[in-house]
Amino acid sequence: NAGVTQTPKFRVLKTGQSMTLLCAQDMNHEYMYWYRQDPGMGLRLIHYSVGEGTTAKGEVPDGYNVSRLKKQNFLLGLESAAPSQTSVYFCASDPGGAADTQYFGPGTRLTVL
Amino acid sequence: GQNIDQPTEMTATEGAIVQINCTYQTSGFNGLFWYQQHAGEAPTFLSYNVLDGLEEKGRFSSFLSRSKGYSYLLLKELQMKDSASYLCAGRDSNYQLIWGAGTKLIIKP
Numbered sequence: 383n384a385g386v387t388q389t390p391k392f393r394v395l396k397t398g399q400s401m402t403l404l405c406a407q408d409m410n411h412e413y414m415y416w417y418r419q420d421p422g423m424g425l426r427l428i429h430y431s432v433g434e435g436t437t438a439k440g441e442v443p444d445g446y447n448v449s450r451l452k453k454q455n456f457l458l459g460l461e462s463a464a465p466s467q468t469s470v471y472f473c474a475s476d477p478g479g480a481a482d483t484q485y486f487g488p489g490t491r492l493t494v495l
Numbered sequence: 496g497q498n499i500d501q502p503t504e505m506t507a508t509e510g511a512i513v514q515i516n517c518t519y520q521t522s523g524f525n526g527l528f529w530y531q532q533h534a535g536e537a538p539t540f541l542s543y544n545v546l547d548g549l550e551e552k553g554r555f556s557s558f559l560s561r562s563k564g565y566s567y568l569l570l571k572e573l574q575m576k577d578s579a580s581y582l583c584a585g586r587d588s589n590y591q592l593i594w595g596a597g598t599k600l601i602i603k604p
Contacts, residue, residue: 424594427591481543485540486538
């Protein structure tokens with residue numbers, strides 16, 4: 383049982399480049415989330431999904447797109463990276479109940495120059 | 496608006512007890528979570544409270560007062576490995592987690 387995995391672990395981009403972050407979970411969870419974590423700030427929700435084929439905007443969705451074509455995978459895309467998107471990105475998943483804890487992936491550290 | 500407040504940093508001594516406070520304001524309330532996050536790692540679940548009172552799990556306990564919008568995490572018999580950030584998160588009426596910025600706990604020998 384790998385839990386939640388993320389690829390890549392580290393990436394450096396130049397302004398204007400694009401990339402896709404991949405999240406995979408093997409716990410059959412319905413809900414999946416993408417967060418960013420910046421120094422001195424709490425985790426901020428970018429986009430989330432409540433099931434295969436669904437996506438919804440979170441608190442800070444601008445500049446990002448997502449897709450959930452398969453239940454176990456949740457992709458986060460940056461179409462034209464900006465320095466403000468330098469951050470640590472965490473993917474999480476949970477079964478969808480109010481008391482259910484979120485399980486996090488190890489994170490992707492992204493730097494945009 | 497929705498808000499979670501917790502101290503930025505605390506220092507405690509190995510073997511002692513420390514209490515980390517959290518106040519919350521959420522649109523609706525579906526529980527309060529505490530997570531631990533070591534530097535460079537992902538957050539991991541510690542506790543969940545939805546009813547008033549104290550939940551105990553070994554050396555860690557968490558308390559909730561819904562009328563006061565207040566929670567605390569109590570860590571006993573502190574060990575060096577407890578040096579980490581502790582994140583408080585409230586679940587709102589849309590079942591989204593609203594996160595505090597975290598409290599960095601420094602343990603000194």
